Amino acid sequence: MGTPDAVVIGAGPNGLVAANILADAGWQVVVCEEQPEPGGGVRSGPGPADGFVYDHCSAFYPMAISSRAIGSLELERYGLRWLHADEVLAHPLPDGRAAVLSRDLHRTAEGLDELAAGDGAAWRRLYGLWEELGPHLLDALFVPFPPIRTGLRLVAKLRLTGLLRFTRFALLPVRRLAEEEFSGPAALLLAGCALHADLMPESAGSTVYGWLLAMLGHQYGWPVPEGGSGQLTAALVRRLEQHGGVLRCGDAVRQVVVRGGRAVAVRTASGEEIPARRAVLAATAVTQLYGGLVGWEHLPPRLRDDLRRFQWDYSTFKVDWALRAPVPWQATGVAGAGTVHVAASLDEMTEYTAQISMGRVPARPFLLAGQMTTADPCRSPRGTESLWAYTHVPRRVRGDAGGDLTGSWDEREREAFADRLEAQIERYAPGWRELVIARRITAPGQLQASNANLVGGAINGGTTSVHQQLVFRPTPGLGRPETPIAGLYLASSSAHPGGAVHGACGANAARAALHATRAHAQRAAAAGIRLGIGR
Template sequence: MSHTDVDAVVVGSGPNGLAAALVLASAGLSVHVLEAAPTIGGGTRTQELTVPGYRHDVCSAVHPMAIASPFFRAFDLAGHGVRLRQPTVAYAHPLDGGRAGLAWRDLDRTAEGLGPDGPSWRRIFQPLVDGWEDLVDTVMSDFRTVPRRPANTVRLALRILAQASPVHRLRFRHDVAPALLAGVAAHAIAPLRGVASNGVGLVLATLAHAVGWPIPVGGSQQITNAMADELRRRGGTITTSHPVDSLDELPRARAVLLDVSPAGLLRLAGDRLPGWYRRALSTYRYGSAACKVDFALSGPVPWAAEGCDLAGTLHLVGSRAEAAHAEAAVASGRHAERPYVLAVQPGVVDDSRAPAGRQVLWAYAHVPNGSSRDVSGQIKDQVERFAPGFRDLILAEHVITADRQHQHNRNYVGGDIAGGATSAWHLVARPLPRWDPYAVPLEGVFLCSASTPPGQAVHGMCGVHAAKRAIRKRFGITGDPLRLVAATAG
């Protein structure tokens, strides 16, 4: 490829980078993607991390946004051959004494399982489930446009404020429902009393009832491969094992989109950036981190509580108070004695991940940013707490501490897998407060990573929003980029 025959270059092949590339290619532009790693996908990859025959998701494993995100609704993963299977229970939250809260796809069934707290659960979620598409469109926006149906946004905002206030203590009478909701809110890797963490929790819990929390057959890599195959079909090209250390190394292009962290942008652009922008990026706030362990097991996890064996995802921390204590400790820079552990057992719907009769278990614990501590022992303790006999099943394990996460993905600064600290202001204003957070103050350069709105998760919308601005500003192409994606799909 010469230095003059490409319209756009995308650095990074995570879901946002590939989504941006697909928008550009759908607009009829020539696109080239450069990826530092030997395989594409960023946080959406699947590899044999323990022993041959056991396939583990490197980072993301469960994908409600693969159905719900506006980008994936336009792209249609199923139409591209990706099989998303729904666990019978979307997520479970075991408690001591062999009890557990179970979030079924069916909202009514979930409410029935919560006994006296079921009506309150239904009152919270029924309006959100009924308007889930508008809700998702709002939270997946660039936060700079008026919601299509503001009433649904108001409903969510009121519930977030209530959940983040002392009112949450009055809503439920027993301990299962509060724990069930706290476990989802902790996905934000932030203190549970925060507005942002409660927003994350309510949206994810809504999606469990509205679209489910599916697991891709064959692993998260299948999502990446489908996007890459379609990009190539549309004329785009991808080069792997090609780290970029400076913008000067890139082919000349009219648009450059960077699926990188603010630290990565500083590394690539350096002194070419205006001083004010460089200083702002240098103070960008990264969030708490994850220490991840992948297990190869000789059989299914022996959960004590009925129904946990049906769940794709499990939140292992105990009561809501324990979850709040653990997340507060990590946010203050301390390791929790009993950390919050997020676990996924893909084998409940996908028997291709391990040899017959065997299983894989994906798990991570929240730790302070930059932590070098191996907390795999505490992770195993938390699993064993709710599944006695678990340790006897372990055939092999693979640990990656927070300070080594960047070896798998350069964007995970200090082990922050969310692209930045999770707070209401930081989600809206990332990487810094500007009307156009995607435009870098260099001609033709745009940021499209999870360090731009709407932030973390596998949804592709950071890439869509950045690409929309790129095709308008650099090529004069207007209109809805998702219509371009949908019109050229298939």
């Protein structure tokens, strides 16, 4: 390879999607990754016991399978195979029943009606809204803001009155939606989905986020890559390399070289300078790019103050277990679900998020759990289960609502809080802890050590709250991947549309770079014509 056309910093899903799109356009691309292996949060490995496979961070991928950016790469041709559990999501209840979301809408609605008459019909209405607007919303979600074409189609479809009603729906806190639409626990499915981010039941926008994930479960499912999440990364890497891209791992980029107001190269930890003829794409946390890889002397003074106000999402604490048998859930329907939400009620979810907001380690943490062998039988030996669960904790701990944890997350605190997670599952599956062969605990600092983009254990690249979405992400502006430096693009989840594995942040950055290059070539050609006429 000669001089690269582009250097991509970071080999997570956004960086690899961006690199593939540029390679498809004929660009020579080099991807630089700090860690010894690619993937970022999309990696897997052996453990926590012999014969088991665990995912380092992300595991289920409704956004990936629905993403236009990832779908266009046809990764199935490069070895990726999606698998589904029998049920998408289950939320066990204290009385031994469960709310279950299936790919089958009718089965889901019937189950919700059994829990509370009329809730099935309300759920069908939510899916009817999705059938009407879902494709347009996905088109709008995955492109740079503002999505002009999609926006015009939505306005034409809904007209003013319908648009206002949908906007109200989108801004509703999920607790208010529960009061308006449901008489039973159906809303717990939506509230749990909203807590995949950092949206409490009282947060504006928590309804639309929960609705989006739940409806994707009906339309696409929440699949897993066969063999582990790392197989999604492996397919992206294989595709890139077959299209001429180069991946360099284990040599971190320490500086974006700026000359004449333009990004022209990167400098790595080894001191090597890698030129970039056309663009540098930074699939890194925005706080690492501005004032880090790019010095403040190259940036507008206002940006420094804006970035000081950038808000991270909550920190994350994760435990992986190797079980000698599946979890003995009391409620019917939970055993077949790939994903399980664990919380007794909407009030318990509110209490959990309120404690985090006050800087307190939650006494009864909400758990997002994954039954990986249930979804993919090759994740562990026959008859066993590879299980994980994560919860959120404060970024800065000021107290503990359930004990004496300080947020140091030393060995004692890691073990104690992991026991607290296990106690939550025990409420709905008595005796399950006797099945544990081994467990692996990952505290916030360990998440960041394995992936510098997970700053303080934040897994969404910044809060999902409405004040830091769209034109406010990462700072007030246009919500686009362009930066104040010519030829430099923000390609991480710190950019619109934010967290989750959809590759849209990387795709938007790649397309912006391609567009800028075409525009420059057109301007140069026009100038040449004018000069020719002048002669």
